[in-house]
Amino acid sequence: MFDQIKESTDWICLADVPSSQTQLAEAFWSEAYSSAGVYLVAHRKDIGVIGSEVSNKDIGYVGYTTNNKYRVYSLRTTGHGCGRYIRQQGWSLNDVYIRFLYTDEADASSLEKDIFNENFKNFGKRFAWSAASSGNDGKTSQIEALVEKCNIDELGEVYDLIDNRLKTLLLQKYLADRC
Numbered sequence: 001m002f003d004q005i006k007e008s009t010d011w012i013c014l015a016d017v018p019s020s021q022t023q024l025a026e027a028f029w030s031e032a033y034s035s036a037g038v039y040l041v042a043h044r045k046d047i048g049v050i051g052s053e054v055s056n057k058d059i060g061y062v063g064y065t066t067n068n069k070y071r072v073y074s075l076r077t078t079g080h081g082c083g084r085y086i087r088q089q090g091w092s093l094n095d096v097y098i099r100f101l102y103t104d105e106a107d108a109s110s111l112e113k114d115i116f117n118e119n120f121k122n123f124g125k126r127f128a129w130s131a132a133s134s135g136n137d138g139k140t141s142q143i144e145a146l147v148e149k150c151n152i153d154e155l156g157e158v159y160d161l162i163d164n165r166l167k168t169l170l171l172q173k174y175l176a177d178r179c
Contacts, residue, residue, distance in 0.1 A: 004107035007033040015093035019073040033102035060129040064112035085132035
């Protein structure tokens with residue numbers, strides 16, 4: 001299982017991964033098997049439980065990339081759903097760890113899918129931090145990030161939208177329950 005993995009790293013504190021175009025970053029990434037693969041993200045409290053497992057209920061996030069340098073940068077900022085989620089939890093970069101599972105570029109996506117499938121089969125979800133997703137699973141986290149950017153007038157509009165949507169859903173539920 002997970003035959004696509006060519007090499008992997010140990011868990012590395014996200015704060016310790018250089019993510020810019022510096023000599024330190026160049027040296028760090030020059031050791032990598034490739035720039036492609038799957039990255040696993042977890043809170044430091046869970047690293048001991050997860051160990052070297054690739055599929056584990058405590059792995060916070062699983063994603064694939066063909067550009068590790070860029071992906072780490074986006075995780076360190078809010079440029080990625082997982083990065084946004086990390087900030088929303090109030091965690092620092094010292095609280096979060098990352099592990100790289102290097103593949104050939106053509107295999108990165110299939111490895112991610114295989115890990116998703118294994119996690120879903122065993123734990124009922126693709127990864128622990130569902131809200132970190134940039135897809136449907138993370139919509140409340142995305143809304144929180146957008147609401148924080150709104151001014152008072154925009155928040156009034158958001159309130160009206162939510163009020164109308166909630167009334168529609170409650171009416172639909174009431175009518176469905178009557179049948």
